[in-house]
Amino acid sequence: MHRFPHPVFVAAGLRTPFGRGGGALADYDAIGLSVPVAQAMAVRAEPDLVVWGSVIPNIGWSNIAREMWLDAKLNPNVPAFSVVLACSTSMTAAFAAAGMLGGGTDLAMVGGAEVMSRPPIALTADASKRLTDLFGRNPAAALAALQSLQPQDYLLPVKGWSNRITGRTMGDHMEETAKAWHIGREAQDDWALKSHQRAVAGWNNGFFDDLVIKLPELGRDANPRADTSAEKLSALKPAFDRTSGMGTITAGNASPITDGAAGCWIANEAGLARLPENTPYARLIDYEIAAVDHHVEGLLMAPSYAIPRLLARHGLRFEDIGLWELHEAFAAQVLANVAAIERPDWIHSKTGIATDFGPFPWDRVNPNGGSVAIGHPFGATGARDLSQAVKELWTRPAGTRAIISVCADGGQGTVALLERV
Template sequence: MQHFPQPVFVAAGLRTPFGRGGGALANYDAISLSVPVVKAMAARAEPDLVVWGSVIPNLGWSNIAREIWLDAGLNPNVPAFSVVLACSTSMTAAFAAAGMLGGGIDLAMVGGGEVMSRPPIALTAEASKRLTDLFGSDPSAALAALQALTPQDYVLPTKGWANRITGRTMGDHMEETAKAWQISRQAQDDWALLSHQRAVAGWNSGFFDDLVIKLPELERDSNPRADTSAEKLAALKPAFDRTSGQGSLTAGNSSPITDGAAGCWIANEAGLARLPDGTPHLRLVDYEVAAVDHHTEGLLMAPSYAIPRLLARNGLRYADIDLWEIHEAFAAQVLANVAAIERPDWVRTKTGVQAEFGTFPWERVNPNGGSVAIGHPFGATGARDLSQAVKELWSHPVGSRAIVSVCADGGQGTVTLLERV
């Protein structure tokens, strides 16, 4: 099936090394960390459009894509706009750009950046209004009120990036989902260990060398641990459910606080011809954006709805997919989503898809590691996943296919089908 009116391609781009929260990249912000990526990609080809995103709000800018492009000192005649869809932000940027190809746009640069080490601190709506009203009528009183602010007047990241509606973090929600799907601590730790081992092996083999630019502060991802082990992972205490005695999500089997920026290319045939010869690329065949009621289905379970629908629409089974690049917000999230789509009765009831998909090929998932090991800068993960999948499938025969899946806060998720051409 061809979802688009013309062939659309996703080509591997570049990213920064992903830095551990509070570490080597903590002095950047989302703009300054994205600038080196955008400049390095633009040195290969000037795009007709830039679509970029960042998830953690910042009052210092409104259109981060344009700010990055101009701060990079690049052609001001290239338009740029921003997108936000939680952890799926830069994959959504790819879909947005794909739908805009034509009419003078043949090549788009898409991506995102996040410096989770530096979340801005904001005032509550009540405190903001109080100060704004005073500054308009009595500036001296406003200055006095500003000095008199208390901790209750600030929106502090005491709960990390908690869901606004529920007031709970993604980890809090995922603990519930892990219990509901009976995902064991052992299974989570086993997957986390595999993710670290594969990411370390990918770096040692040179797989990441042409996907990652070097920064003065950091030359390679700082999160993958060559020295981790089953014993070390098992020794970690629960990070979210610390009181029931049943908590299974830990710092070791969850994606870490991470700083990073990543980009990739979206192109039609004319745009693809402008990239350097030999740039790995795949055809973007189709995609699915899904949303579920996160009060009943689990905050990060939307991919389990999107994957069956995408496959059924294209007449495919699990065995027809040669590579699965699945974002690892938590090891439990990967395991729970796949547990769902492995149950034909659940697929039929929840997604309305009647097709049978066969046995899920676990051995084809994340061959060079995933977010548990590499890290998860919210705005950058989608582009990182896309570029990584493109390079991974590039070594496969023509006709091979990949699924890239990213879950997102708010009960949403994005999934795409790619083909080697």
């Protein structure tokens, strides 16, 4: 069974190196960081459609896709629109584009960007209304009022992109989930170490060379650490739960604040023929978007609903998936979601699916590292995951399948099923 009436393909695109927060790429904004990616991809082929996204709001634009396309000085007759679904933004862009193929749209460029180093500072709704009303009546008084604004008049990212409803960060929520699923510190640090080792090896063996464009400020990912070790990771203090003595999430086993942009291609057969012959691609068989009550299940647990639904729809077990590309918002998030889908009783109670999917193949997960090591610029991660997975699949035999999973703030998540053809 295929979701689409005609074959749809994901082809590997390009991305910037991912920079450390406050580091080499911090002087860009999300549009500026997207421009070189769009330009480099457009050299390979001109798309019929652009779908792009960014998560952190910016009052300077409303449609980043169109703005970055025009700033890139590319064909203004190519339409472009934006999407946002937290950390799943650019994967959602891929799904949106896939559903729009046909009728002259054969090739879409999709992706996203985030400069987490430069979150905008905004006014609260009350302060904004007070000033705009005053500007309408008395501009001079409004200018004077600007100079007397108080700290409480600003929306400052003091807690770093907390969930609006709970007022708590993803790390705060993930600490709760880690405790609920008994995901210990040692297991988290062990997974983080593997992520760094694999990402460093991927760079050293040339895996990323044709996936990443060099920028004047940065030539390769800045976050993977060749010098990390179990001892160094275990010495770090908890970053979120600092008072109970039971905190397990640290700066070492969580994805770091990161700046970056990434894109990939969505195509039908006609669009695929327009890409260079050596472009890795895979067929997009199906996808699932899930949402859970994050007050009950945990903020980042939606993949544990989406993955069983997607597999069951195709009669697949874990062993039938040759590659798992799992976004690592936190090492604990990967471990908790897999712990859930390894339990047939939990799957049945939550999704109604009465299937034992078998033992989970940990040796097939993120062979070239994940977000804990590479970094997680919110809007870019989905496209990075898709391109990376497609290239990894390209080395496997025809028929090999991959699952790509991205959790998202708000209790949501996206999962794709790809197949090497």
